[in-house]
Amino acid sequence: MMTKIKTKFTNSYLDECQEQTLLRIERNGCWLAFWGLLVALIVQRVAYPADYDITKGEMVVLLVLAVYLTVACMREGVWDRRLRPDAKTNAVVSCIAGLVPGFVMFMQVYGNFPDKIVGCIAAGAFVTLMAGGLCFAVLSILAAAYRKRVAELEAEPDNEEYRLR
Structure with a gap:
């Protein structure tokens, strides 16, 4: 059945x-x-x-x-088609990823306090730094795990049936 x-x-x-x-x-x-x-x-x-x-x-x-x-x-054991799992790439991606929540925070604070532009910029910058730093840490950990996994996969016998189990 x-x-x-x-x-x-x-x-x-x-x-x-x-x-x-x-x-x-x-x-x-x-x-x-x-x-x-x-x-x-x-x-x-x-x-x-x-x-x-x-x-x-x-x-x-x-x-x-x-x-x-x-x-x-x-x-x-797949990372990305175009990007390498190295510190430089992780830093660039983290900076870009940090800008998004930073901009959202800036817009939220500016919507509530439009007359306090310095505070809005500071809140956005703080969130950008925190989100970018967290993203960099997570990407670095994942890159290390990826390299370890690739080494494990390369050490396994090259048998497709073995990998699918």
Whole structure:
């Protein structure tokens, strides 16, 4: 019984070209969902700074998607198509990632206190530094784990059936 069910869901009726096309469509849909959720969260945080209840659903879906992508990539020993897992790349990515929450914080504080521009800039700068630093720390830890995982995968026998178990 289980064999029939497993066979039913593991057989593919697509040729190799169609399989690659489907994978590309799924990949694009995944990244569209990821970045769309992130933009929706940012817009909602800026538009409704005091109402955290409206973003809970999007936040959960975004975090689950981010954790899944991270764990799946680490498990397979894949970092990125264009970026290397080194300190320079992590620093640049962390600076860019830190600017987003810093800008959101600046906009929220400015919305509440438009006459206190120095305080708004200070709040945005503080959040930028904290978020960038946290991002750099997490990326550095993940890069070290990635290098360790790649070494483990390279030490394993080159048997596709062995890796799939």
